Amino acid sequence: MNFIDTFLNKITMYRLVLYYLLVLLGAAAFFGFFGILPASPADLAFSTLVIFGVCWATNAVFVKGFGAIPNVESVYITAGILALIISPVAPTDYAGVGFLIFASAWAMASKYIFAIGKKHIFNPAAFGVALSALLINQSATWWVAGNLALLPFVLVGGLLIVRKIRRADLVLAFSVVALLTIAVTAGGDPTTAVTRTLLHSSFFFLGLVMLTEPLTMPPSRLLRLLYGAIVGFLFAPNVHFGSFYLSPELALLIGNLYVYLVSPKGRYMLTLAAKNKLADGTYEFVFAPDRPFTFRPGQYLEWTLGHRFSDNRGNRRFFTIASAPTEADGMVRLGAKFYEPKSSFKRALDAMKLNDAISVSHLAGDFVLPKDKKKKLVFIAGGIGVTPFRSQVQHLMNTNDKRSVTLFYSNKTASEIAYKDIFDRAKQALGMKTVYALTNEKTAVPGTYAGMIDSALIAREVPDYKECLFYISGPHGMVEAFKKTLSGMGVSRFRIKTDYFPGFA
Template identity: 35%
Template sequence: MRQRVLAVLGGISMYRLVLFALAGLAAIALGLSLAGLVGPSAGEILASFAVLALSISAVDAAAQRVLRLPWRIESSLVTALILLFVLQPSLTPAGLGGTALAGVLASLSKYLIAWRGRHILNPAAFGAAVVTVFGLGTFSAWWVGTPWLALFVALSGLIVLWRTEKVRLMLVFLLVVVVVSVVRQAVQSQEFGIPFSAGEALPAALTQTPYLFLGAFMLSEPLTLPPRRWQQYSVAALVGVLAGWPIAVGSLFTLGQERALLIGNLFAFAFALRSSVRLVLTERTFVTPTAQELTFRTKGRLRFVAGQYLELEVPHRNPDARGTRREFSIVSAPADLPTLRIAYKDGDQKHPSSYKRALKAAEPGAVLAVTGTWGDFVLPRGRTPVLMVAAGIGVTPFVSQLRQLQATGAERDVVLIYVASEAAELAFRDELAATGVRTIVFTRDEPAELPAHWAWAQGARLDAEALQRVVPDLAARHAYISGPPRLIADLAPALQKARAVTTDAFAGY
């Protein structure tokens, strides 16, 4: 079910999905305000949003014009909507002036406090923190943390978290922040002799605080998260502790909410790729009738683990809603550096995105930027037997892993199941054959001249029965499956008998 939902959400750009979710939440908040159920008035909400949208859009447009980058209105509006729920809405000149300043600071932070195209600090949190700490006309009120909005925040946040596959990150954050918050209430109640009820404190920590909004729409932002899952969980736990038990900094302010998030952002940046990495395109080839491989020479120090992916930026004029960045699994092994290869589906699309058109137009010698390497789709430690299930171009991370095993001389019990629409769509046959890994091919037509350790599944469809037949020791293997979300959704039930299952869906960001 998770993969089927991801397949649907994957058709919407990340910025646009977040924008729709926040816009819907703002419309609900406006209705609740008209009914007198939330603090700010409808006029304050509308005026504050107008000021935020204008100030952020103006700075974004000017900065991106100077930097010769495409202006993305979705990004500007997302920042404006987040700040709308964080700052205290106002109709006073001083309040609206402070709101505009927060928007300007948030927008500027995207360009001045950034590293290789990625934010170091959450823009909205930075803008809100500065105006609050220095008392510049407004302050962070987090009025979104009200019981009337809690359910709507949870539902809209779940859609975003499902799309970014950060539901577990949110659960870690909520567990830590709620526990710490309840413990803090218990300690303070005992200290001041106030009655305390855990049964009341627990639901209040979820419905009467901004924790749901902070986790779903700010902590989960991919541009400020570290690459590995355990690193992301560490950041979530740190932010949860600081937000749940705000620490006083003298008599000036406390480290709560957006300031806790900013500290988490700095902690996350410590894990990030630090060096400036550029890729020089050296060769372009078709590896199947519908898939291309790009070969690059790296300029700068690049580190990755076999099975991870990179985010490649291709600036171009008039980008569509999916933007100028894409994620690609790395085909080459770490041992192949400074040569690096990626592959992507290309030839079967009638209406390719502006990004793919720009990437297709890149000629040898073109220099592109890597904004990071990410992912936990890596082989388990030890000697656990492995089953690899690749759907189409989803074979790319497995090529990297198998090449790395071959290059390092490591021995591993691996079975590869390769699913493709037809034999012509089997990419990297020679490289895979050279690794000596036992491979079972599921295609409608019979591939010609298969290596001795390869077998064709006789045109059978991969299902639970076929999988159990070709891999009788499935229960002893850690299964990895890579491909489009819809295919993963179809194949995942067949892997439930495996020792463990790890999936890698191409939803992108």
């Protein structure tokens, strides 16, 4: 799995999904050429071009009209999904072409018209085909998901997406509830019903690709499980309300409504108020939000920064909020480490001037302080992975919450240590212990530990470590290594929390 994770961490979630959809379209064209799929490559190419063109044009109109930050990746992902769930048509099929145009236009329009606080509520592709069925009596066939030739491609790519965003719990909840409901409501032969669902339905494509869209996903694990269960139950074809039966897209849209009800509302515009150097290569960006919003220390946001000539990692990133919700100035802080060569996003972020704006949404994350204040906490941070701990420690000081906290903070050199002033103040205010571990410092630095954080150091500084709750934040490789280290020390996996968010790269 290390090889797979190394590959996945080099690509953003959105770019991975886009490549996956393009591979599916390419595979479908290949099989169509040899007659394995009913649609000809020419019809598939024509339909795909129409969908992509209409999605792009519609989005461009709404971006200009609403003054929104454009996100081309999102447009192409929606278009790719539509091309895979609406049957390809020939140019002479005027009704079919009209369906493509109608569904594509409304899919993109829904992101702006049916949005509250600048955040869309519904999965765009699902909305487009559901509205088409309602108004023009044209329905999606989900042809990509019901063909055995494409099933391996759907599965492998879909599982890579789920691995990338670490949402196996959501997919598992959906799968278990859907298959159990199908088996129970099947009547005489549940085995056949389940087999038919797995091999000849939209089950995998819906569950692995569309259900896992981050912007229509709840912010915490428990709410995600409920979301998966709701959509899974409604997905079962024999579930109905009177004479009304649900389609896969309607099941997903109802789930989207649930997510809206239980999730933070809206998208926020942040204006740059200050930029401060924290350490070598590390800067803090201080933003003023357009309106107040609440969050828990340790949660993250999706940050969208429009810029020209974006590279293959796009114009969106997930970053932990470095500020505490209890800070008096109400500012939102972002800590960022800049490596060479910089991505186009990091270049644009670094080039921001005072009063420039960035858009944020999708507040989420379970990497938060436990409600039980008696639990002993151990924080392990690597590099800029220290940002959630800055938020949590500042919050503890602001609320005079004197918990038992030990922070292990690893950097190569002393000049790379960020937020040292915060952690040093916490020693005086809270009695918090901080161990600064330096792995590549040529001379001894007072008040630091020379070497890597290992089991011996943890056991020395925290003798009762088996009673502690561990929080690990940093590069993916570091997080995985410490999980193994702690497991080898006898720490239960239920006492280990890791900081993870979609689109890690």
